[in-house]
Structures are given as structure tokens and as C-alpha cells.
Amino acid sequence: MERVDCVVIGAGVIGLAIAREMALQGRETILLERENAFGTVSSARNSEVIHAGIYYPKDSLKAKLCVAGNHLLYEYCRTHQVATRPYGKLIVANDETQIHDLQAILFKAQNNEVPGIKMISGEEANILEPNLQCVAAILSTTTGIVDSHGYMLSLLGGFEDAGGMIAYQSPLLKAIPIGVNAEGGFELEIGGVDGMSLQTKLLINCAGMSAPAVARKIEGLNTENVPKAYFAKGNYFSLSGKSPFTHLIYPIPEPGGLGVHFTLDMGGQAKFGPDVEWLDIQAEEEVDYTVDPRRGEGFYEAVRHYWPQLKDGALQPDYSGIRAKIVPPNAPAGDFCFNGPHDHGLQGLYNLYGFESPGLTASLAIAMHLEGQIKSSL
Template identity: 55%
Template sequence: MGERVQTVIVGAGVIGLAIARALAQAGREVIVLERHGLIGSEVSSRNSEVIHAGIYYATDWLKTRLCVAGRKKLYPYLESHGVAHRKIGKLIVACDQEQLAKLSGIMEGARVNGVDDLRLVSAEEVHEMEPHLACTGAILSPSTGIVDAHGLMLALRGDAEAAGAMIAFNAPLEGGRILDDGIALDVGGETPMSLVADEVVIAAGLGAQDAAAAIEGYPAEAVPPIHRIKGNYFALSGKSPFERLIYPVPVHGGLGIHATLDLSGRVKFGPDVDWDAEPAYDVDPARGEVFYEAVRSYWPGLPDGALAPDYAGVRPKLTARGEPARDFVIEGPETHGVAGLVGLFGIESPGLTSSLAVADHVAALLGYGKAQ
């Protein structure tokens, strides 16, 4: 039959670790299954490491509420746990009159979302703030920041383990089934095991749909399709021309090729939205042509030969090219009817920012608190 446990979480990325922390601190016996040999080796470690304000998303989305609530929780958490971060701010720049006209709509949407510290800045003021930028105007988001994502995951892991949670590495979920009194799980790896859990949370990112499909009795209609979309990054050689994050006006599928600083001051540009690529982590140098064109729309002084392929990430998107964007999908027993089961799908950006609020929301779906 298998060893009986209270809670199993599938996935030890930033979301899974945050959920493990919340449930362990709520007094649950928690085991985290991670198919790799380390924490956060996929989506959680291959992103821009940006703390988002909650500007762009639809007002009625769960993603919006979790981002705004998560950002408000995250800064104090980082401070209290000594995790490296900086609230450096972001400029969303318009490069022509058509984009300039969109800024007011972005501002109003953000205000309705609860982001109340944005302000419009003129081209002249932008030039004073960032002399190398060329634009017709911009939005300043002072509460946007950057964070050491791995440091955040280490802090979450430390809290979870201090509260009694355990992480099983190299432990892929290979199968399972819904029972009358729990959920049976078959775990592979070097030391296979069978478990029966009162609660199972699928927080497996790119593998969430596969994990759900492996559990007999998980309602297929509750599992949205996944589109694994690649995003490439290029690094700038030399000193950063910017003191803040620089974002263009958003494009379909992403936030455009933006300039992000890391905590050492190094600049990377990306990600793009590579709809047609295989979801691998190599970066094709030939994509640099697209990057030069995009970056020079707001930084005309980008020198030839200054960009080098850096790294790539893969988004667990719920939409294909040309389809409208979708909200996070976080389904508990009240949605699919299976007691003790929560599935998280399509948790891409701003998942890192939202992680603490996502954890509280999942805990509430299982009966341990109030939903976000």
C-alpha cells in the first residue's frame, strides 16, 4: 500500500518550496518530490530575477492578485532572511507616438490592480535619469526590483526544513491513483518508494501536466494544455549604461526584450519569445540580430559586437501563438472534486514574485488559512 504521509508536493522550484514552507509551518508533515538532484533547476533559475510590481495583468485575474500580494510579502521576507535584493525601479519606455499613447492605459490598469506608485515621466526627465535612453516618454515603477533567486529558494528551503519538511531529490513521480482515503503515488529514482498522501500539490512547472496525467483519476478536463516556449538572453560586455531596469511596451506573449541588471551590475537583455524552438537551453548566436534591432529601439548607442549569447529559459505557457493570454490555473478540490489535491499550471512570470502569496493561496485551498 505504501507509507502514509500527510502532504506531498511535486516540484522543488520556488513555488514548491514556498508551498512546502507554508504547509510545514501550518503543522503538516511535508515531503517534496524533486525529479532533479537540486532545487529550482528549471523555470526558477532561468528567468530575469525581477520582482514585479503587478502592472500588466488583467484586473480580475488570480495572477494579478497574487503578484501584488506576493510583492508586498516578498520584500520584508528578503530583508528578514538576508537574501540579496535591490529595489532599483523600472522604466517602461515608449519609442514612438503609438506606444506613447498606450502608457496611460497601462497606468490605469496598474492603478486598478493596486499598483499605486507609478508615474508618467517625460522624455526630458527620462534623459536626466538614464542619459543613454531614447524614448518619447515612459512609466516609472519604483517598486520593481531584482533578487537573488537561488538565495530566495535557499531561504524557503531552510524555513521548510526547519518546520519539518523533507525533500527527496532524484525522485520523479512515475504514477499514482486516487483512492477513497487518499492519493497513492509511485516514486522512481535510485530508491523507489510508494506513498499514500492525504494531500498532493502539483507544483512541477514544466512537468505539471505530465505529473497530473500520471495520477489515475485526476480529471483530464481540469488540466490545461502546456506550450513550452523558449526565451533567450544575451549579455552585454562592458559597463552597464543603465541604473534601472528598462522595459519596452509589452508585446504578445511577453514583456519584450528588456534590459535587466543583476546584483553585480551585469546587464542581460531578454527574453525574447521563441515560439518555434525546441525547449532546450542553448542560445543560437544568430538570434543576436533580432536583439540588436530590439535594444537599439530604446538604446541607439548599443555598439556592434557588444552582445553575446548568455542563457535560455523555457516558459510553461498555457497559450499558443496568437491566442489570448491566460491566467494562472490553480485548482483545488472545489474545482475538480478530488479531496486533498491541488494542481498548479502555467505558473510563469510573475511566479517568483508571487511565490509567497501562491503558497498562502494553496494552503487556503487545503483548509489552512484564507485564500488570496
Template identity: 55%
Template sequence: MDDVECVVIGAGVIGLAVARELAESGRETIVLEAEGGIGTGISSRNSEVIHAGIYYPAGSRKAAFCVRGRRMLYAYCEARGVPHRQTGKLIVATEPDQIPVLEATLEKARANGVEGMRLLSKREVEALEPECRAEAALQSDTTGILDAHAFMLALQGDAEAAGAAIAFQAPLERGEAGSDGIVIEAGGTRLRAKTVVNCAGLHATEVASRIDGVAPSSIPPLHYAKGNYVSLAGRAPFSRLIYPVPEPGGLGVHLTLDLGGQARFGPDVEWVDDLDYEVSTDRLDAFVEAIRRYWPDVPIDKLHPSYSGIRPKIGPDPAAFHDFVIQDADAHGVPGLINLYGIESPGLTSSLAIAEHVLELVDARG
């Protein structure tokens, strides 16, 4: 059995960011990944949006980590040559009775320290995005897009340059807390680590349940919120991202652009029991209805099913707001173990700030 200072479980964007932070602090770090490559789960199935930090309750981890993470992410992408663009976005009220929602959202954004926000009149929206139907809008200048895979490759490169190693095809089999560390069995290998960070995303609750000593009551219930996307053949007549007012469980079917200018719409919210990523054509009618509210002239014949992602929702009411959960031994009883649960949107934007926080927890323990 080999001894290692830190083990990170999961090589998605959060696991890679954490591994980079730990390795660059001088700690020997190994990442255990169940699949054959990096970022095959949540990290590769999202909108690739750099969020501003608008929607989350003041004082929440999502608010704090998103705002700080966004600033860190833009700086990192610039320094490391990760493709990205600060596009800005419009949150649109398509009916007059939605305007108070925009006003409340603006106040929430200001409370979170989000800069570059202002309300737009109907005429101002038409001047910026002539094809967009809106009674008013909330403009966010600091929203953007990035190449998520290029970002993960940069994190992986940084982590490995600092001495970290990644073991693929190494799913966690079991773990056991001892007096001198946590013994991990994964992929036929036994390791004893001073620190274990559970960044397993959709499988974080399962991983935690396989580590002896973790209090079962500390593991939150998990609900799968599937988000389907449809793509538009050809170019959309928009230069900014277009979002409706938020809805329970998500941000509504919004229009995002990739770095090549391709438009995609989603995600919707579909509660599922299994990790099924198929996108059914039966959902197209609902997409068309949602899109037409802000783009009445959307060419229906050019919409087609694209891809889907699944968000790990935690808590008794999966449609309610639930914050990121980051637990240490005070919560679950296993010294040296840090569990991350419910790291959904804005997890990509927040990744560098979350990793910074995890390092602070490790440093505090000594």
C-alpha cells in the same frame, strides 16, 4: 507504504514556498523533486525581477498574487537577508504612437493597486537615464531584482526547519486516488498522502496525467515559449531596468541588471516543441534591433548569447493572456489534489502569495 499528510511535487520556487507554508502550519510535508537539486527548471532561468504587478487584467490571479506577493517578497528578503535591490524601472515609448499604450498601462496598474507609478516626459527620462531613447516613459518605483537561488535556499531552510523533507531524484511515476488518500509512487517509494500539490512547472500537465482519476478535460494544453537572453560585457550606463511597451506573448526584449550590475537583455519569444535551452547566435541580429530602439549606442561587439528559459503557456492561443490556473477537486475530481498550471512570470514574484492561497485551499478542506 508510508503515510504522510502532504506531498509537494516539484522543488522550484513555487514548490518550496508551498512546502514552507504547509510545514509551518504544522503539517508533515515531503517534497518530491525529479532532479538532483532545487530550482533547476523555470526558477533558475528567468530575469530575477521582482515585478510590481503592472500588466495584468484587474481581478486576475496574476494581478492579485503579484501585488501581494511583491510586498511579501520584499519583507521576506529583508527579514531573511536574501540579496535584493529595489531598482525601479522605466517602460519606454520609443515612438509617439506608443504613448497611449503607456497611459493605458498606467490605468491598468492603478486598477491593480500598484503604487509608485507615474508618467515621465522625454526630458524627465533623459535626466534619469541619459543613454535611454524615449518619447515618454512610465516609471515604476517598486520593481526590483533579487538573487533567486538565495531566495530558494532560504525557503528550503525554512521548510526543513519546520520539519519538511526533500527527496531528490524522485520523479513521479504514478498516482492513484483512494478513499483514504492519494497513493504516490516516485523514485521507487510509495507514499499515501492526504494532500498532494502539483508544483511541477513545465511538467505539471504530465504529472497530472499520471494520477489516475484526474479528468483529462481538466488538464490544459501546454505550449513552450522559449525566452533567450544575451549579456553585455562590461557595465551598462543604466541604474534602472528598461522595458519596451509590452508585446503579445511577453514583455519584449528588456534590459535587466543583476545585483553585481551586469546587464542582460531578454527574453525574446521563441515557440518550441522541446525543452532545448541552447541560445543560437542567429538571434543576435533581432536582439540588436530591439535594443537599439531604446539604447541606440549599444556596443554590438560586447553582446553575446547567455542563457534561456522556457515558460509554460496554456490555452488555445499561447500569445494571449492566460491566468495562473490553480485547481482543486471541484475542477479535476480527485479529493486532496491541487494542480498548478501555467505558473510563468510573475510566478517568482507571486510565489509567497500563491503558497498562502494553496494553504487556504488545504485549510478549507480540513
């Protein structure tokens, strides 16, 4: 039976970044992906925003890894010819009652040592964006957009150049620990057309919203160490006609998300979203990605708080994605969860749970953080 140093499960943006890091560290690494291409699930269904690290609690992993990841991602894209657009971002207070919320957001950002951020008046915001209605705003100059597919393609190229191998249509069926507390690694049973078995010393579960389901396929792992998955759908609506803004525009955040915000893609096409639609389902297979046109009514209402000139009929249902949450509705936002040997007792096993936004921005920093955990456990 073939034996390798490391197997990474899931070829989304975080799985690709981690697999590349493992290979660059000299480990013989295989990346398993159940689909027939990389980055086709959550990584293909987001806003492509490069976040600054504004909203997250001080000293949280999301805060630390987003701030570090923002710099790493821009630098990586610059040196690897991956396109970015540093549009900048305005977080807006629509009336005086939201000024306190805006100040609290700025305080969080300052605690997180986010660079290029400041409070501006409504008049200053209108100089930047004449079509914007607000009484004050936070300006973030390090927020932007990345060509996420180009970025993932580059990560895959770096992984393969370092000797890594990716196996598509290869879902994990079962992982069996070898020896006491998996001291001998894991034996994997992998599905697909041909199927295969292999052994690995390191097993890293980066399966996104399916990470809890994948973890339950690992024998010997106490189910108390596997969180329940919650599915929060985010719907997007595209705007017909010319974009009214040149910056990304965000309202005050709402429970489960950042509010219905305005973003631009790499070509300057405008869209709004995502909203937050909690799904009453138990597994990823039950997800319906269809965008209900009726949700547009809520979009018009939300957007007109900061862009009153939005015309009826200007929004069309576009696409949707699912946030990989491990906390239920109305609970405080969860942090990234690196569930490693010190948590569950199985040597060489790392389950990554709750890696929603800002996972894209933080991907390179996430890979480096995990490498540090692996080295410290050896």
C-alpha cells in the same frame, strides 16, 4: 506504507514556497524533486525580477498575487538576509504612436493598485537615464532584483526547520486515489535509485512546465481537466562592458512576453531579454536551451529603439528559459490556474498550471492563496 499529510511535487521557487507554507501549518510534508538539486529548471533560468504587478488584467490572480507578493517578498528578504536590489524600472514609449499603449499600461497598474508608479516625460526619463531614448515612460519604484538562489535556499531552510523533508531524484511515476473521489488520499509510486511508495492526504502538483505531464500520471483524473502545455522559449544576451542604465528598461509588451528588456543582475552585470521563441515540441524533454547567436540580430534591432548607441558585437549569447504556458501563440495571456477538488472532483488534489512570470515575485502570496483554498475545502 508510510503516510504523510502532504506531498508537494517540484522544488522550484513556487514548490519550495508552498512546501514551506504546508509545513508551517503543521502538516507532515514531503517535497519531491526529480533533479538532484532544487530550483535547477525554470527557477534557475529567469531574470530574477521582482515585478510590481503592472501588466495584468484587473482582478486576475496574476495581478492580485503579484501586488501582494511584491510586498511579501521584499519583507521576507529583509528579515531573512536575502539580497535584493530595488533598481526601479522604466517602461518606455519610443515615439508618439506608443503613448496610448503606455497610458493603457498605467491604467492597468492603477486598477491593480500598484504602489510607487507614475508617468514621466521623456525629459524626466533622461534625467534618470541620460542614455535612454524615449518620449515618455512609466516609472515603477517597487520593481527590483532578488538573489533567487539565496531566496530558494532560505525557503528550503524554513521548510526543513518546520519538519519538512525533501527527496531529490524522486520523480512521481503514478498516483492512485484511495477510496471514492480520493477521500482516503493518494498512494504514490515514486521513482529514483531506490524508489518508494507512500500515501498522502494532500497532493500538490507544482511541476512548472511539466505540471500537465505530471497530472496525467494521476489515475482517476479526467484528462479534460489537464491543459495542453505550450513552450515559449526566452533567450538572453549579455552585454560586454559597462552598463548604460541604472534602472531596468522595458519596451511596450509584445505577444507572449514583455519585449526585449534590459535588466541588471545582483552584481550589476547587464543583460537583455528574454525574447519570445515558440517551440514546436510536445514535451519538456525536447527542449534545447542553446541560445542561437543569430537571434542576436533581432535583439540589436529591438534594443536600439531605446538605446541607439548599442554597438555591433556588444551582445553575447548567454542563457535561455522556458515559460510554463497553457495558452497557444497569439492567444490572450493566461492566468495562474489553481485546479482543485471543485474543478476535478478528487479530494486533496491541487494541480498548478501556467505558473510563469510573475511566479517568482508572487511565490509567497501563491502559497498563502493555496493554503486558503485548502482550508476552505475541508
